Amino acid sequence: MDKLTYALKLATTACNAPYRHAIVVDDQRIIRAIKLVSPSLLANPPVLLVIVTDLKEAIEKTGPLAERSSYIDSGAAGQNVLLAATELGLGSQFTMIPAMAGIREILQLPGHYRVDLIIPIGYPQNSAKECPGQEGGKQRLLQ
Numbered sequence: 001m002d003k004l005t006y007a008l009k010l011a012t013t014a015c016n017a018p019y020r021h022a023i024v025v026d027d028q029r030i031i032r033a034i035k036l037v038s039p040s041l042l043a044n045p046p047v048l049l050v051i052v053t054d055l056k057e058a059i060e061k062t063g064p065l066a067e068r069s070s071y072i073d074s075g076a077a078g079q080n081v082l083l084a085a086t087e088l089g090l091g092s093q094f095t096m097i098p099a100m101a102g103i104r105e106i107l108q109l110p111g112h113y114r115v116d117l118i119i120p121i122g123y124p125q126n127s128a129k130e131c132p133g134q135e136g137g138k139q140r141l142l143q
Contacts, residue, residue: 004049004121007084011077014069017061020077020116023050023107030106037102038118041095045120049092051077056112074116081119091124 005022013020025031025048034048035041041048051074058066078094085092095118097103103115 001047001049001121003088004081004084007080008049008051008077011073011080013073014058014062014066017058019054019058019061019066019070020073021052021054021113023052024048025050025107033106034103034118037099037106038095038097041118041120043091043093043120043122045122047121049081049119049121050107050115051081051117051119052107052109053114053116054112055114070114071116078117078119085119085121089123090121092119092121095120 001024005024008020008022011020025034026046028046031045031048053070053074055067055070058070062069082092082094097115097118100115103118104111104113107115109115
């Protein structure tokens with residue numbers, strides 16, 4: 001996880017201002033709670049890496065466009081994490097966040113924190129399975 005969070009921190013932000021944070025979740029009770037409010041999280045990972053933006057800090061440091069540009073910054077950080085995970089032989093994926101308020105409450109985050117990405121991390125299973133809703137799409141589930 002140290003290598004993955006290091007890769008995340010190497011990604012740029014607007015004005016090179018630090019306002020993005022990583023939360024490593026390895027408590028299975030919290031992971032199960034997040035899965036209840038985030039049905040796109042299909043895997044049963046041992047760890048979640050959650051990328052959050054402190055919107056208050058981002059806007060103070062970089063201006064009002066930070067609310068939008070920080071999505072790009074988090075995407076770049078997420079890409080770094082996925083590339084580093086692949087290099088380490090780990091499985092990972094981007095996960096959509098449909099229930100921001102629920103996830104913010106589960107993680108006990110203040111209202112000015114936005115959860116941008118949830119990245120499950122684990123070891124890929126040997127066989128790929130059909131991805132729901134995508135004909136012919138394959139997805140490796142994590143164990």
